[in-house]
Amino acid sequence: MLRIGIVGAGNIACNIHIPEINACPDGELVALCDIDEAKLKAAGERFGIPEHMRFTDYNDLINCPEVDAVEVCTPNHLHVPIALAAVKAGKPVEVEKPLTTACNREMEELVAEIEKKNVVNMMCFSYRFKSAVRYAKHLIDEGKLGKIVNVNIEYLQSGVFIPGRRLEWRFVKEYAGSGTLGDLGVHLIDMTRFLLGEFKSVSALSATVVKERRKLDSEEIAPVLVDDITSFIAKLEDDVIANFLVTKCAIGESNTIKYEIYGTEGVLKFNLNSPNELTLCIGEIDRETNSIHKVNVPAKYRLGQEECFIKTALGNEFPYYPAITEGVKSQKIVDAVLKSAEEGRVVNL
Numbered sequence: 001m002l003r004i005g006i007v008g009a010g011n012i013a014c015n016i017h018i019p020e021i022n023a024c025p026d027g028e029l030v031a032l033c034d035i036d037e038a039k040l041k042a043a044g045e046r047f048g049i050p051e052h053m054r055f056t057d058y059n060d061l062i063n064c065p066e067v068d069a070v071e072v073c074t075p076n077h078l079h080v081p082i083a084l085a086a087v088k089a090g091k092p093v094e095v096e097k098p099l100t101t102a103c104n105r106e107m108e109e110l111v112a113e114i115e116k117k118n119v120v121n122m123m124c125f126s127y128r129f130k131s132a133v134r135y136a137k138h139l140i141d142e143g144k145l146g147k148i149v150n151v152n153i154e155y156l157q158s159g160v161f162i163p164g165r166r167l168e169w170r171f172v173k174e175y176a177g178s179g180t181l182g183d184l185g186v187h188l189i190d191m192t193r194f195l196l197g198e199f200k201s202v203s204a205l206s207a208t209v210v211k212e213r214r215k216l217d218s219e220e221i222a223p224v225l226v227d228d229i230t231s232f233i234a235k236l237e238d239d240v241i242a243n244f245l246v247t248k249c250a251i252g253e254s255n256t257i258k259y260e261i262y263g264t265e266g267v268l269k270f271n272l273n274s275p276n277e278l279t280l281c282i283g284e285i286d287r288e289t290n291s292i293h294k295v296n297v298p299a300k301y302r303l304g305q306e307e308c309f310i311k312t313a314l315g316n317e318f319p320y321y322p323a324i325t326e327g328v329k330s331q332k333i334v335d336a337v338l339k340s341a342e343e344g345r346v347v348n349l
């Protein structure tokens, strides 16, 4: 049994991590930490965490002897320092995405400390755990699409237009690093590295659509300095051309990822609103008739993110496991996309 403490008792912890932990017989949530005492109390009561296992300082949770492993669900700027403290304490750690606000020395220190201490560590690149993505990986690796030529990828949300939305941490560069790009685009970057390989160069355009918002704690209006929409083209290894659109300005879309992969021998598409389905044109018959059809993903491609972290921390191994080093590689691409948008030029990786 893995006894887990979570730092950051907000949306992702309460709505995704904790229900998934509770569904896994090998894991148990035993401790929570949040600097917001009201949120801590509410989450503690909701999930039955006793008062002595509720903390406002993450060091106290990490050093608690009844906590075996730590999950980091705070705003982005705190991911690396909290993960570093957990690794220094020798505890397995799972970190939400993006790993950091920008590549920096502390991130390198985290990587070095992980190597030194050899502790289990995982990035929450959640979409690697969608069965459509895992089955797509299998088909691509089997060569069913031939040589990949190009991909078209969209991540669509509409949260920028929520009426009265204030300058939450997600809109503040210091806490978030970037806007839509780091929040949503990093998932697409990881999925693309996972499915197709490394990036060689990027060329990007970004825009901030809602340019100012009221601060959280006053009526003062402040400028938004992160992107609401970013579009970029990337050249991947083997000269694959990848076209990305990442936006929170897509009215009517709450959370949609569309992914299309075109190869010399076939086509594969998925929309993660149907996470157990692929659309394919592969094999002789499909090719002869030029037909495209839906298939259900076989059940063996299903694996929950929390189940994977818990079982890995308990000594099991899984293919496609996203370690923190994957977060480093994806962050380098996020930084390159930002640089490209800022400087108006192609950036090589």
Ligand SMILES: NC(=O)c1ccc[n+]([C@@H]2O[C@H](COP(=O)([O-])OP(=O)(O)OC[C@H]3O[C@@H](n4cnc5c(N)ncnc54)[C@H](O)[C@@H]3O)[C@@H](O)[C@H]2O)c1
Residues within 6 Å of the ligand: 007, 008, 009, 010, 011, 012, 013, 033, 034, 035, 036, 039, 056, 058, 073, 074, 075, 076, 078, 096, 097, 098, 124, 125, 126, 183
């Ligand atoms: N994997 C995914 O698909 C996915 C989806 C949503 C969010 N996320 C990531 O999860 C993280 C949290 O996002 P969220 O939507 O839950 O945000 P949130 O604002 O709802 O929750 C963050 C919580 O962290 C707490 N916090 C802030 N500073 C703290 C500190 N020093 N110590 C302890 N707690 C602290 C806040 O009080 C808040 O309760 C972000 O990094 C985000 O990118 C990932």
